Amino acid sequence: MSLAEPAALPVATSAAPRLHVLKRFSAGFKASLPAYLLLLPSLIFLALFTYGAMGRVLIDALYQRTTPKAPVRFVGLDNISAVLADPAFTGAVINNLIYAVGTAIPSIGLALLFALALSRTNAVTSALRAALFLPVLIPMVAASALFLFIFLPNVGLLDYYIGRLLPVLPNWLGDPDIALSAIMVITIWKNAGYYMLFFLAGLQAVPEDVMEAAHLDGAGPFQRLRYIILPELKPTFLFVTVIATLNAVTQVDHVFVMTKGGPSNSTNLVLFYIYQQAVEHYDIGKASAATLLTLAALMSLTALSFRTLANREGGP
Amino acid sequence: MLFTRRLMLGLAMAGSMASALAFPAIAGEGPTEIDLFFPVPVDGKLARDMGTLIKEFNETHPNVKATAVYTGSYDDTLIKTRAAIKAGKPPAAVIMSANFLLDMQIENELTNLDSLIKADGTTKEQFLGQFFPALQGNAVIDRSVYGVPFHNSTPLLYINADKAKEAGLDPNKPPQTWAELTDWAKKLTKREGDKVTQWGIAIPCAYDYCGWMMETLTMSNGGRYYNEEFGGEVYYDTPSMLGALTWWNDLIAKHKVHPPGATPGPAVSTSFISGNAAMIMLSTGSLTYVRDNAKFAYKVAFIPRNVRNAVPIGGASLIIPAGLEAEKQKAAWTLIKWMTSPEKSGWWSRATGYFAPNMAAYKTPDMVEFLNKNPDAKTAVEQLDVAKPWFATYKTVPVRKNLEDEVMLVLNGKKQPKEALVAAQKAADETLKPYNAETSLKLP
Numbered sequence A: 001m002s003l004a005e006p007a008a009l010p011v012a013t014s015a016a017p018r019l020h021v022l023k024r025f026s027a028g029f030k031a032s033l034p035a036y037l038l039l040l041p042s043l044i045f046l047a048l049f050t051y052g053a054m055g056r057v058l059i060d061a062l063y064q065r066t067t068p069k070a071p072v073r074f075v076g077l078d079n080i081s082a083v084l085a086d087p088a089f090t091g092a093v094i095n096n097l098i099y100a101v102g103t104a105i106p107s108i109g110l111a112l113l114f115a116l117a118l119s120r121t122n123a124v125t126s127a128l129r130a131a132l133f134l135p136v137l138i139p140m141v142a143a144s145a146l147f148l149f150i151f152l153p154n155v156g157l158l159d160y161y162i163g164r165l166l167p168v169l170p171n172w173l174g175d176p177d178i179a180l181s182a183i184m185v186i187t188i189w190k191n192a193g194y195y196m197l198f199f200l201a202g203l204q205a206v207p208e209d210v211m212e213a214a215h216l217d218g219a220g221p222f223q224r225l226r227y228i229i230l231p232e233l234k235p236t237f238l239f240v241t242v243i244a245t246l247n248a249v250t251q252v253d254h255v256f257v258m259t260k261g262g263p264s265n266s267t268n269l270v271l272f273y274i275y276q277q278a279v280e281h282y283d284i285g286k287a288s289a290a291t292l293l294t295l296a297a298l299m300s301l302t303a304l305s306f307r308t309l310a311n312r313e314g315g316p
Numbered sequence B: 001m002l003f004t005r006r007l008m009l010g011l012a013m014a015g016s017m018a019s020a021l022a023f024p025a026i027a028g029e030g031p032t033e034i035d036l037f038f039p040v041p042v043d044g045k046l047a048r049d050m051g052t053l054i055k056e057f058n059e060t061h062p063n064v065k066a067t068a069v070y071t072g073s074y075d076d077t078l079i080k081t082r083a084a085i086k087a088g089k090p091p092a093a094v095i096m097s098a099n100f101l102l103d104m105q106i107e108n109e110l111t112n113l114d115s116l117i118k119a120d121g122t123t124k125e126q127f128l129g130q131f132f133p134a135l136q137g138n139a140v141i142d143r144s145v146y147g148v149p150f151h152n153s154t155p156l157l158y159i160n161a162d163k164a165k166e167a168g169l170d171p172n173k174p175p176q177t178w179a180e181l182t183d184w185a186k187k188l189t190k191r192e193g194d195k196v197t198q199w200g201i202a203i204p205c206a207y208d209y210c211g212w213m214m215e216t217l218t219m220s221n222g223g224r225y226y227n228e229e230f231g232g233e234v235y236y237d238t239p240s241m242l243g244a245l246t247w248w249n250d251l252i253a254k255h256k257v258h259p260p261g262a263t264p265g266p267a268v269s270t271s272f273i274s275g276n277a278a279m280i281m282l283s284t285g286s287l288t289y290v291r292d293n294a295k296f297a298y299k300v301a302f303i304p305r306n307v308r309n310a311v312p313i314g315g316a317s318l319i320i321p322a323g324l325e326a327e328k329q330k331a332a333w334t335l336i337k338w339m340t341s342p343e344k345s346g347w348w349s350r351a352t353g354y355f356a357p358n359m360a361a362y363k364t365p366d367m368v369e370f371l372n373k374n375p376d377a378k379t380a381v382e383q384l385d386v387a388k389p390w391f392a393t394y395k396t397v398p399v400r401k402n403l404e405d406e407v408m409l410v411l412n413g414k415k416q417p418k419e420a421l422v423a424a425q426k427a428a429d430e431t432l433k434p435y436n437a438e439t440s441l442k443l444p
Helices: A002-015 A022-060 A078-087 A087-117 A122-138 A140-150 A155-163 A180-205 A207-216 A221-232 A234-250 A253-258 A270-280 A282-314 B002-026 B046-060 B073-087 B098-106 B114-119 B124-128 B133-138 B163-164 B178-188 B209-220 B241-255 B265-273 B284-293 B325-337 B342-352 B360-364 B365-373 B375-386 B396-412 B417-438
Strands: B032-038 B065-069 B093-097 B148-152 B155-160 B190-192 B195-202 B275-285 B298-301 B314-319
Touching: A078 A087, A078 A282, A087 A180, A087 A234, A087 A270, A122 A180, A122 B124, A140 A155, A140 A180, A155 B325, A180 A234, A180 A253, A207 A221, A234 A270, A234 A282, A253 A270, A270 B073, A270 B093, A270 B396, A282 B265, B002 B073, B032 B046, B032 B325, B032 B375, B046 B065, B046 B325, B046 B342, B065 B325, B073 B098, B073 B265, B093 B098, B093 B325, B098 B133, B098 B314, B098 B396, B114 B124, B148 B284, B148 B325, B148 B342, B155 B163, B155 B209, B155 B284, B155 B375, B163 B178, B163 B298, B178 B195, B178 B241, B178 B275, B190 B275, B190 B396, B195 B265, B209 B241, B209 B275, B209 B396, B241 B275, B241 B396, B241 B417, B265 B275, B265 B284, B275 B284, B284 B298, B284 B342, B284 B375, B298 B375, B342 B360, B342 B365, B360 B365, B365 B375, B396 B417
Parallel strands: B032 B065, B032 B093, B195 B275
Antiparallel strands: B093 B314, B148 B314, B155 B275, B155 B298, B190 B195
């Protein structure tokens, strides 16, 4: 969803030239007017659909409506404290942290591995790249429906093969200890090919002459990877990590299709919790409060990582 | 002369303007366009059947153009309907899970159908008299009609007759009590060492289905799940429900004849079709799917009792959301009456496996012939004599989920039944608190 967009703001402000004299400012403004004009359409849409919505959430979070008979009343920060005291929310936050780490690291690792293995372009690697990228093209809902059959207990594809090996067949989506991992597998499967693209692009940017020099100096493949390729890929790493973290919070289609957060809230993620509060519990106040908390966490995280990124690029 | 010419000219202009403005509203020209939201909660090709039904309606009613809109599960349909109402564009009619009607009425989201019934020159009693009495509990709220029963269900016990014979059991004398069912399940479970290759029985537990199955077991254990007269009370922490959950848990933990964990409905029906589970408890809504796909002889039977024979109603009613223009309301009412007529509800029943709520449907020649060929379709109707309303409370979905989350923990061996039910009751009381504070606890 649009949770990721506001993150662009801190970059724009910090990257703006710092001008102290009014005269110079107006001259600079005149010069950059066309740029602002070009930005205007996006700004209008952002204002309408992102900042406007955020403002509305801010207001909604301060009010509470219980039953249709009771009037909507101002409750201040009560919704926020209610959300923080809700074990389902704290559970969803913990699930989401596990999910974020557990999907980001393997999918980024796999992506790097794929990219390194397929960095040279020829017929075979192109075909393999396409094959690995295929899961990205499948809509999340369709992929989830597919995995629903694979994970079907006793009679699904997975149990059909693994069932011969295991003494007890796990109920993949029906056991609170396993269900979250099962969902994570889909995310990794789906995202690894996507992140591979970024790494492939990053590898293109590794200077050829440096590599050649290292080769002449007798650096082996491992040394080249350790001392040249990985440092060169650092910005890519950072970027992909941000994307992976945001994905972990914004992708919930599979939860919706496969488990509805169950069994017993074991696959409930923050965004799904917000959805539940808003449409199942009909509790807009609590849903808005949870949205605010999530937004605050995501924005600070993104600001932090972009700052690190900017420092790296601008630094000596 | 001039005056009249001017007047004529003016009148003509005004007339043409008025007709241009009023044409869409008069609707003498085009048919009234309405949407029907419909869910597909069970296995089978219901979406295609719905297309066939609506096409026939449109062909026979030139004044109305109905469009069937698929809206997912029962729970999703409630959510989408609410979203549409909030957006100011409610669908004209919805096939709504019968137990959501009370919640929607509390939220002022339903059209009271009394006046539409009256305008037809019938009384409420005559109108409701068409339907099986067991269904009225979920259609009538505070003596007003809010829903028209369309397709309804009861849970059934499905038995793989071939496997039963193999195990030396007589499928024509299905288990009638929980003790007999446990015994059957033990005889029907096959093991290779520790590994189970065939389960004796499987009962679905996923959000929505799980609550319904708990209600089923609780009722046949002599109890009730909720207060049928008032939307603010549920009875989770009671002996009847504790006994029900303990028995279910024993099938898994003690007897090891039921697959562990929470299993969704489609997985249970697939297990039955593939021969992996010899008996299952499932809605009669899945009957046509089983009939079309089972490659073995099967039987359907009443849900066995512990204390008494009793089952909850399931399925859906047709409703008209609040906030519609009169013209669309009227068109929706025409559609609803057509869909719930003996012929059409009978046709739908044969296509899906749900039973037809309209009693006259069972007197139509098509239905008589069908029942002669498929006697298994009679079981759910016979079971109606002992059927009770489907649970319905303020905030039905969260209140139901308060129980389901705990039941899932028990079925996974993570909690004991008693401790789970105490936690469920506490959570549900918390969810119901605002409603009770506004109604039952509010002192004058």
